[in-house]
Amino acid sequence: MSEKSASVHWEGAGKAGQGQVSTETGALQKYPYGFASRFGDDRKGTNPEEILGAAHAACFTMAVSFACDKAGFATRTLDTTARVRLAKDGDGFKIDRIALTLEATVPGMEDKQFQQIAEEAKRNCPLSKALAAVPEITLQAMLKN
Structure with missing residues (x-):
């Protein structure tokens, strides 16, 4: 643990x-x-949503890398962005969407297998599991080989 x-x-x-x-x-x-x-537009500080996005992107990316290794393919590069949307919810707010975008270079891997690995990582990385209450988590995964 x-x-x-x-x-x-x-x-x-x-x-x-x-x-x-x-x-x-x-x-x-x-x-x-x-x-x-x-x-607001203060760029000198952070916020919970971008910290959450960084954590989710990091966890997801690591899960993709490990899954590619397990499938026999070494990842060369993985670049992930997580966009976390904070939406009005009555008198408060809620996170209603996380959009993951992944660009990857994995020599020798076919796109179909890559898409399967990326989707599985999106569903099963620990942060995705922890964020199961978010109504929408999307993934756009692009293999750049």
Whole structure:
């Protein structure tokens, strides 16, 4: 088993408040976030949705690589983007869609097998399983061989 941690420190109320995100590894160390970086155009901070997207893209990509290896194909490159949509939901918000886009170079692999591997990774990577409550998770997978 593996257990990782992240922490947040927040000061202030609501829209005026500011937070800092830190991770156990130090990859994020007191990284700022707040209302403007989540709902506005402040590009100096992060937000929960992009952190979630990064985690999902990383998990999915690793799952694809492992599955390709298991099938006997070494991945040369895998580039994944995850677009996480935060939508209004009554008085609050919800994540209603995650769109994964994968561009891959896997020498010798046929597209049909690649598509099967990518779809299986989308369904079965740990983050996809954890995000099962998201109504729509899409995948566009392109093999660039």
